Amino acid sequence: MCGRWRRGSRAGPAGAGPRGAEYGPQTRTPAQREEAKAAELSAAGMPTGAVTVRRMRARCRQDGVRGLVDHRATRPRTALGRANERLLAEQYGQGVVPLPSSATFNRLAHALADGRGLLDSARQRRWRSARPAPPFVPTTVMAPGELVMTDSTVLDAFVVLDDGVVERPELTIALDVATRTIRAAVLRAKGGRSVDAAQLPAQMTVPAPMRPGWAEALAMETPGGAVRAAAERGCPLEGAAARPVITPQTILVGQGKVFISSSFIAACESLGMCVQPHRRATGRPRST
Incomplete structure (x- = not known):
């Protein structure tokens, strides 16, 4: 046949x-x-x-x-695969440990493999293996403003610019590591300039203005601490929102041109902030 x-x-x-x-x-x-x-x-x-x-x-x-x-x-299939089915019974007793279904086990194995990068493409695995080793001691931040991280990302949305061009906007934020709060944000067209990034340290050192539609409960009532210092520098407090003013000590920036430009570094140094670039392919400082 x-x-x-x-x-x-x-x-x-x-x-x-x-x-x-x-x-x-x-x-x-x-x-x-x-x-x-x-x-x-x-x-x-x-x-x-x-x-x-x-x-x-x-x-x-x-x-x-x-x-x-x-x-x-025709192949025999069990929840344990090729493992010895008597292992769990000998250690915990017969039927004590319930076995998940094959679908549940596959989902768990997939989540574990995905977290370790085992399901990445060859390009992603090469990128992961080329990353520098993490520091031996992680950076510890205790006080607000001690370390502020900045980064930019292109939003998954489209906006109409002033000239009628439809484009995806770019969001640049400054995040306070100690409080996990966004200290400043700049939304611009894709391909922001260094002057856009230089607005971040300026926004962090002055009170935020109240915006139309905000409740009166969000308005600033009693200035104190860093807010009083901002008032002494001539920052207007009328119509300001009750957002705490935190002057960063160190700003952790990426390797983008807008963050390592002379205008951004000069803006930070004029306000007494130290600029520290993180290592490539990581979000960690170069030294701890």
């Missing part, structure tokens, strides 16, 4: 003739006959490729008709 199948003969009683000229061994190469068989199976509702047909022919030559059977359905 395998011999007739390899020659392209019709499966059926002995003596059945060949299907057609597309299977003629005198006029068609084996590769052409495999492609014809794949096209015939696909037209019959069983999508098949020429490579699959070639693999089936090899199994048929080796094991006969049994080699054409899909053995995946």
Whole structure:
């Protein structure tokens, strides 16, 4: 039977003739006959490729008709896979540890592998392996303003600019590490300039103005501490919001041109802030 199948003969009683000229061994190469068989199976509702047909022919030559059977359905499957099923019973007792279903186990294994980067593409794995080693001691921040992190991202939304161009905006924020609060934010068209980033330290050192529609409960009532210092520098407090004013000591910036530009560094130094770039491909400082 395998011999007739390899020659392209019709499966059926002995003596059945060949299907057609597309299977003629005198006029068609084996590769052409495999492609014809794949096209015939696909037209019959069983999508098949020429490579699959070639693999089936090899199994048929080796094991006969049994080699054409899909053995995946006949393999024994358990929730433990190839692990010894007696391990849990010997350690915890028979039936004490409930086993998850195969679907639940696969989801858990997928989440674990994804967290460790095992499901990343080859490019992502190369990028992950090229990252520098993390510091031995993590940076510890105790007080507000001790360390402020800045970064920019392009939002997954479209806006209409003043000239009518539709473009995705870019958001640049400054995040206080100790309080996990956004100290300043600048929303500009994609490709912000260094002057846009220089607005961040200025926004952090002055009270935020009240915006239309805000409740009166958000207005500033009693200035104190850093707010009083801002008032002494001439910052108006009328119409200001009750947002705390925090003067950063250190600003952690990325490797973008807007953050390492002379205008941004000069703006930070004029306000007494230290600019510290983080290491490439990480969000951590260069030293701890």
